[in-house]
Amino acid sequence: MGCCDEHTRSEALRRGIALAGNGLPAIEPGMPTPAGTGLDRRSFLSRSLGVALSVYGGAALLPRALEVGIEDAMAAAGPNGKVLVSVFLDGGADSLSMLFPGEDARYRKLRPRLALSPTAASVRFSEDPRLWWHPALAPLAALHAEGKVTVLPGIGYTDANQSHFTSRHFWEVGATDERLQSGWMGRYLDRYGRGDNPLQGLSLDWSLQPSLATKAKPVASIDGPDRFDFWTRGVWGSVESRMIAAIGGLGSVAARGDAALDQATRAARQSHLLYRQLAPFRKKESGFGSPVAYPQSDDSFPRRLAGLAAMLAAGLPLRCVALTAPGAYDTHDSQPNELDEGLEVTAASLFAFQRDLEARGLADRVVTLVWSEFGRRPEENGSNGTDHGAAGIAFVMGTRASGHMVGELPDLSRLDRDGNLRPNSDFRALYRSLIEGWLGGDAAAVLPGAKAFRPIPILR
């Protein structure tokens, strides 16, 4: 075992939690369906969300302002509301394996054990014939052939920080600033989002993805849209409805400047709002009516993406979504196996998600960004792995992606003083382009120093 196996931990945790989620009803079977819902998901899907909520909650339970707020957000998002999905490869994914220069003599010299070799089955990268796709990324290669993947093979920032935590923080806050406390998408929502719609920033995880952390506007974190309930032993009927309404009451007691109380109060208030928004998904039946098959996996990533497509199809007002990909990318040792496993589920799930969106007619509304906190060092270490590097790789996926590479493979003969790849595109330029070209808004108001980074053509 080796380094930063802290990153296999997130995998293990996620698996444990996926089981845990299933285990919840097992404590006491017979979680009741909230009274008055009366809608199955199919009929719900054929109606507007506002109607469904009215039917479910009734005015007594649902503050009128919230109901109107969600309806407004729905209307504003409309059938054309743009959605950005951020997928994080945790640990620093090895760009030199994901698109590998298989016949480059320097690559083979730097990686006597780990260099990948093209085989008859390997797919060449059409935009740079020196490169091949990692076998596990074949689904992304297929989407790239359809013009739906923009590759950034040398993304990063100058003077890369080689700490996981710091570099990840930079990417999450959208600046090389260790003190910034809000995420880059969080700040976008603080500026352009609403005060009454937690779903606008949705972390599909058991905790909030830091890139979505806001200062003022509500955002949400859920494991899956079908798993958000407040079942309580020995409580049912009208008492249960009153109890859940009282969560909102506790969530509106002023915290008077106490940060810890404020955090607890906000969590209560936002959980209450979210519970209302997700009413239609709290149903017994499993599945999200996905028109395509997602990969079978212990990891909840494919289930989360399937749930995400279903939420979009239901018209829920999402704007920015963040989740972590399966896999342990901090490959200080045992790199080949670990990388294969993670990339395989990730790429197959992303492919299914894209096809799902296309089948549901949502594809033009969604762009997915795949990123990692840094690439890995070109020279392998002595433990069948690679250490922390600098420039790495990112992908932008969707029918609206330009499909044209931005930057190029960094020069292996011109490494930086730490022996790492030099970047030829910057993550802040990428964010600026996503804000201005996709989400809509003034990037300078969201990203400190955005003006210094010219937008890049990642979208069509």
Add this chain to the structure above:
Amino acid sequence: MPSVPVYKGRFGVAEAERLLWRAGFGPRRGEARRVASLGLEGAVRWLTHPGAERFTGRPPVDEKGRGLAPADAYGHDHLWWLDRMVRTNRPLVERMTLVWHDWFATSNAGVGSQKLMLAQNRMLRKFALGNFRYLLHAVTADPAMLIWLSGVDNRKESPNENYARELMELFTLGEGNGYSERDVREQARALTGFRNEWREGRGHVNFRFDRERHDDGIKTVFGKRGRYDWRDSCDLCLRHPRHARFFVEKLWSYFIPTPPNARTRAGLEALYRRGYDVRPVLQAILKHPALYNGPRMVKPPIVLNAGLLRALGRRVDTRSWVWLGEGAGQRLFYPPSVAGWDDERWLDTATFRARWAMANEALSSVTVEQPKRGPAPKVPHQPAALVEAAYRTLAKPSVRPQSRAAITKFVKRALSDADADWEKDAYPLLVMNAARQLIAVSPDYQAA
């Protein structure tokens, strides 16, 4: 020497309650009153000089009533430690063990051996209130840590920077605080030499230092040159001019959410510099006015869990605590990364729901229900009396009046919904269960 201010205000039940949540796992029924009667000095002395270890109450069991197998059975490691938190007579020792588990965060996801994790846990407990230098040495040579941060892969011919980087970034100095990438590489050389073997059926065995694997050349660390080894590597960090400040600020942050001012910090640093002893620094922090006058802190999930069981007088008797802890964001022996848990962000919509499920499971031992035959459990039908009884179940936590008012409003409305005779009998039971649940998830109960 600069002195650290001491809290001079009233030390009553509310203050004792806060101290018990910060330095332990919350009060048992009546415990806040008992600790308040000791006065601040007496209470801190009791916490920092606790005497021999004893456990109160019945030992833990799994859901089938069998004893735990913490080194072998899935999740029993978590239950084993949770039980110690619930039943110990030395709450600060357990709390400091938790602090070190976060400070030197090692995850079994990377180690793959509950046995090695438990050995590390015993080591951390041994040094809980002891000497940071001895602790750092023990951590550096600890088998679980050697696997977790690649110490056993760090050889003369192929240095691995993993431990060297975190030793400075997370354990002793802070990110980028007084060291360079070159220092990382040189420290990695100094730390070479540990090894072990892996045996089918037995796992990792035979941890040792092997001279052959150690790079005994000259290294340059923080501008000093020498034939440094792993102990030197630790001591160089401890003697680094920025270490004492890093140490006292980090230790402080586990107990008080706002940073110490310059005078307090200087006083704490002076206490620490005398010989790297933790106890005097802890005593000063636990007596500091900011602990009692300052803002609240969110209770970490495991502290909340142990505290609920202590308040309810319930022992560890189900494995559900494992996944409930995971969902709330804190599975013992599985910190999210080598940087430990993020104490700034315990609560969001997902973890709030997990805390709801945790409270619901804890309260299942006192759920009141209408039996199929026979008389119903006695529950007050009068709103104020019912609310008072619900708070009493949870050892009467101190709460703000507005928070109690929100609970009372719910109780009044929910009771008034009862029309039919059967409803008038049944609703107080439902309302009691719901009121206890709301108290346990209320913002007031999440932060102390």
